[in-house]
Amino acid sequence: MSRARELLSDPLTNKGTAFTEEERDRFRLHGLLPPHVGTLESQMERRWRALGALPDNFQRYSFLRDLQDSNEILFHALVANNIEALLPIVYTPTVGEGCQRFSEIWRRPRGLFLSYPNRHRIKEMLADPAYDRVRAIVVSDGERILGLGDQGAGGMGIPIGKLALYTACGGFHPGELLPILLDVGTDNARLRNDPLYIGWRHERVRGPDYDAFVDAFVAAVAERWPGALLQWEDFAGANAARLLDRHRDQLLSFNDDIQGTAAVAVGTLLSAMRRTGRPLSAQRILLFGAGAAGTGIGSLLIAAMRAEGLDEAAARATIWAIDRDGLIREGANQVSEAARRFARPAGEADDLAGADLATIVARVAPTVMIGVSGQSGAFTEDAVRAMAAAVDRPIIFPLSNPASHAEARPDMLSAWTEGRAIIGTGSPFPPVKAALTPVTQVNNVYIFPGVALGALAAGARGVSDAMFMASARALAEAADGASALLPPVTALRDVALTVATAVAEQAVADGLATVATDDWRTRIAAMMWTPEYAAAE
Numbered sequence: 047m048s049r050a051r052e053l054l055s056d057p058l059t060n061k062g063t064a065f066t067e068e069e070r071d072r073f074r075l076h077g078l079l080p081p082h083v084g085t086l087e088s089q090m091e092r093r094w095r096a097l098g099a100l101p102d103n104f105q106r107y108s109f110l111r112d113l114q115d116s117n118e119i120l121f122h123a124l125v126a127n128n129i130e131a132l133l134p135i136v137y138t139p140t141v142g143e144g145c146q147r148f149s150e151i152w153r154r155p156r157g158l159f160l161s162y163p164n165r166h167r168i169k170e171m172l173a174d175p176a177y178d179r180v181r182a183i184v185v186s187d188g189e190r191i192l193g194l195g196d197q198g199a200g201g202m203g204i205p206i207g208k209l210a211l212y213t214a215c216g217g218f219h220p221g222e223l224l225p226i227l228l229d230v231g232t233d234n235a236r237l238r239n240d241p242l243y244i245g246w247r248h249e250r251v252r253g254p255d256y257d258a259f260v261d262a263f264v265a266a267v268a269e270r271w272p273g274a275l276l277q278w279e280d281f282a283g284a285n286a287a288r289l290l291d292r293h294r295d296q297l298l299s300f301n302d303d304i305q306g307t308a309a310v311a312v313g314t315l316l317s318a319m320r321r322t323g324r325p326l327s328a329q330r331i332l333l334f335g336a337g338a339a340g341t342g343i344g345s346l347l348i349a350a351m352r353a354e355g356l357d358e359a360a361a362r363a364t365i366w367a368i369d370r371d372g373l374i375r376e377g378a379n380q381v382s383e384a385a386r387r388f389a390r391p392a393g394e395a396d397d398l399a400g401a402d403l404a405t406i407v408a409r410v411a412p413t414v415m416i417g418v419s420g421q422s423g424a425f426t427e428d429a430v431r432a433m434a435a436a437v438d439r440p441i442i443f444p445l446s447n448p449a450s451h452a453e454a455r456p457d458m459l460s461a462w463t464e465g466r467a468i469i470g471t472g473s474p475f476p477p478v479k480a481a482l483t484p485v486t487q488v489n490n491v492y493i494f495p496g497v498a499l500g501a502l503a504a505g506a507r508g509v510s511d512a513m514f515m516a517s518a519r520a521l522a523e524a525a526d527g528a529s530a531l532l533p534p535v536t537a538l539r540d541v542a543l544t545v546a547t548a549v550a551e552q553a554v555a556d557g558l559a560t561v562a563t564d565d566w567r568t569r570i571a572a573m574m575w576t577p578e579y580a581a582a583e
């Protein structure tokens with residue numbers, strides 16, 4: 047291929063009409079481009095108009111994915127400059143539909159699909175020199191995509207979307223990022239029977255074969271990119287914590303659904319506490335959904351309360367956890383080991399066996415209710431009214447994604463509580479006029495770009511739980527002065543810098559840093575890339 051065609055076909059080097067006259071002369075681009083020489087700004091304007099003319103957000107998602115695969119710098123400039131409008135498209139909620147319809151809109155390769163039948167070729171697949179610069183990876187096996195369940199190879203939409211935010215918020219150059227999908231099959235029969243499905247048509251590989259595959263993947267990543275960061279994303283409940291525990295000492299890694307979600311939830315609650323002047327330890331917290339996110343939030347809450355002076359038992363006593371078969375009680379439910387930590391003592395709540403949410407709420411009178419169950423409408427009117435009857439300013443966070451799976455809609459929560467509820471949602475919703483406190487988007491996007499940036503800046507040897515606690519505290523502080531509980535999404539880049547600074551400082555305090563500086567904020571800010579064209583070479 048001629049250098050001219052190479053430059054145009056690689057999304058990292060393609061500038062479209064923005065190639066200069068000098069570059070057109072030098073690389074023989076004349077004729078392959080129309081004569082007009084554009085700028086990044088004029089290109090953004092053209093794409094912005096084209097986006098506005100599309101009929102719905104899914105079409106916009108598809109358009110943006112095409113743009114990312116043809117001109118990556120322009121894609122990132124457009125996203126970074128219009129984050130409020132485009133976050134709901136490249137990320138939740140629209141990315142959910144993007145995963146469900148991934149095969150339908152498949153155009154060009156992006157990232158790596160490591161499929162089980164190719165398990166003997168993992169090293170070979172990672173070896174491509176195009177990946178020499180990789181510093182951060184987001185990996186999923188597609189089994190628990192948002193609240194949408196098993197999306198098989200279509201789950202690749204999530205690593206792609208998360209990494210777009212590594213760039214928009216964390217200032218990573220896209221050439222340093224690699225989305226990976228571990229294709230171990232799918233138990234979604236609709237996908238397997240879809241003639242257009244792009245993944246491996248096989249039931250999910252499980253057990254020791256699955257573990258051996260993931261082991262080989264992790265070993266290959268550690269060898270290919272020593273010091274790189276691996277973010278685990280949207281693995282199903284049974285694998286999420288297990289894989290993190292198994293591999294977290296082997297390479298720099300964290301599970302976003304467990305740890306990132308915990309940090310954003312705790313950070314948002316700490317922000318609420320800073321306003322009310324009441325500590326976390328004075329709350330009664332109801333966790334609805336005790337999977338990866340729920341148990342992660344519960345554990346970090348306990349750590350935060352212990353820092354406020356409570357012992358483990360007293361901290362646990364503030365938390366009531368509900369899973370699929372109701373309130374978790376000692377010896378009464380079939381739940382994971384992580385969820386068992388939140389079981390209410392035997393005999394304490396036997397009368398709540400099989401009780402619905404409204405009955406549990408009436409009895410517990412929670413001050414905080416957090417939904418991470420993926421169950422749309424689970425926060426019923428009765429339950430919310432019962433909460434509002436006992437608490438002046440109930441804190442209610444239906445965090446499940448996408449918006450269609452939220453435990454309640456904020457306008458309904460506000461109506462049922464006469465505007466008193468302090469509301470946080472996982473996905474963005476339209477503003478609610480009647481809400482006394484503006485609705486906040488409580489999403490781990492406030493955490494993961496900064497954690498990755500801070501950990502890599504510090505050359506950290508691991509990501510500790512204390513680093514997540516530091517990120518939660520930094521987030522709460524960054525929210526001071528904001529009208530909602532968190533800064534607006536337009537401030538996400540600054541939030542990532544603040545979080546990264548706190549994470550790097552904590553890495554030093556934990557003895558995990560291999561880099562030293564007395565000014566982390568300046569050092570990290572200087573590392574953050576802004577989308578702009580480089581001279582063609």
Ligand SMILES: NC(=O)C1=CN([C@@H]2O[C@H](COP(=O)(O)OP(=O)(O)OC[C@H]3O[C@@H](n4cnc5c(N)ncnc54)[C@H](OP(=O)(O)O)[C@@H]3O)[C@@H](O)[C@H]2O)C=CC1
Nearest residue numbers: 192193283335337338339369370419420446447472489490
């Ligand atoms: N806002 C944010 O930043 C984030 C939001 N989330 C969202 O949280 C949700 C859960 O994610 P995650 O924890 O990783 O998923 P998991 O599957 O690990 O956990 C979901 C838990 O909810 C339980 N559950 C299912 N149905 C009910 C029910 N009717 N009542 C009570 N509990 C129920 C599940 O039980 P069982 O296993 O038996 O089905 C499971 O334990 C998703 O929708 C996800 O999008 C996740 C991460 C970040």
Ligand SMILES: CC(=O)C(=O)O
Nearest residue numbers: 192280303447489490
């Ligand atoms: C936000 C996120 O990570 C999730 O919903 O899974």
Ligand SMILES: [Mg+2]
Nearest residue numbers: 279280302303
């Ligand atoms: Mg996730």
